[in-house]
Amino acid sequence: MIRSVTIGLMILSLTGCGEEATQSTPVITVSEDAVVFEIHAEGELEAVKSTPITSPSASRRPQTLAWIMPQFTEVKAGEVVARFDGSNFQLEVDETNFEIQKIMYSMLAKDREIDNTQFSFDAEAQVIDYEYDLAKQFNIDDPLLYTKIEMIEAGDNEEFLKAKAEHIDKIEDNFVEKSASEKAVLESSKQKQVAKLEMNNASLSALEIKAPHDGLFVLEPSWDGTLPEPGKSVFPGAKLAKLPDLSEMQAKVYVPEVEAIGIKEGVGVTVSLHAYPDKTYEGKVSSISKTAQPKERENPVKYFTVTVSLESELNQVLMPGQRLDASIRVVEQDRGLVVPIQTVFREQDHSWVFIQRGNDFAQQTVTTGFCSSSLCTIESGLSDGDVIALTQPVGVIAEASL
DSSP, X not given: OEEEEETTOEEEEOOOOSSHHHHHOOEEEEOOEEEEEEEEEEEEEEESSEEEEEOOOSSSSOEEEEEEOOTTEEEOTTOEEEEEOOHHHHHHHHHHHHHHHHHHHHHHHHXXXXXXXXXXXXXHHHXXXXXXXXXXXXXXXXXXXXXXXXXHHHHHHHHHHHHHHHHHHHHHHHHHHHHHHHHHHHHHHHHHHHHHHHHHHHHHHTTEEEOSSSEEEEEOOOTTSOXXXXXXXXXXXXXXXXXXXXXXXXXXXXXXXXXXXXXXXXXXXXXXXXXXXXXXXXXXXXXXXXXXXXXXXXXXOEEEEEEEEEOSOOOSOOOTTOEEEEEEEEEEEEEEEEEEGGGOEEETTEEEEEEEETTEEEEEEOEEEEEOSSEEEEEESOOTTOEEESSOOTTOOOOTTO
């Protein structure tokens, strides 16, 4: 909510005048005083620096949270702070082991096939060699002992056995080459399954999330504002929690989009904690979110997130997540003039008010400064004590060119 805090800034007065215009037109008297425009919003404390704790990133699909450390628990380095359901990974491990066993069985079967086939080739080669030697021996013995037909048959048999041996060698070479290729395919499949098994085993071991160092365990809300809890699906690498550095705190303030007028880096902010309502802390706006986003899925109202660096020494034991109220001073002047926004009339780049001159009103050009939804500061064109109309006076025609 935007407020204007002005001490003695405006005195509203309905003044009756003799003329028709002044008789029917409500007016106010402008007075100069301290000017403060504040935006009031709620927020929470957070640490400036923190160590994020994320879900395992080894998997490509969401994982189910089985258990997580309670909010604001003091944890030690190496202590398990979250555990995910490993049933899916265990199933993949079992399936991968089964595939590896199948491949290894196929490789053993292929080795046996190669050995048996090689033995057959060797045996057949020995028979051919023996027959070839006999044929050759028969072919070179005394030709006088054999008939012409027997000599022709012996010569043909030698050539046949030689060709048969060459054919068997070629078949054997092709078989060896094919077997080597098939074994290479099986070995490649095995290596892929082994790599998959190692990845799944790593994923299983990563299902237990451990604290990287000592600290306060603070749950991290997801995009819809809900906190992690058992049974919830979490995407790989999503933030689960954080271990904040409590030595330096800042405020995170949520300002409704329609009220976030005039907020900029460096403006002053006063913060009070719900836990310590009598204590206030001073700070300055350090950053503003580029876009407004809903805080809750069911609530369509959008908020800008304003980060406030706290300058005051925090002498209480403060915790991240503590609720707070913040007053953001978008305008803060020692002296100034403020008028209701309805007294200022505009056309293009020209602004004016109607100032009372005796029994009449005159159009007076003004330069405005900061304007909220209800009030405007006046930089020039008016002075302390001027009386201006709250509405356009009856019978007075405005001229934008003035």
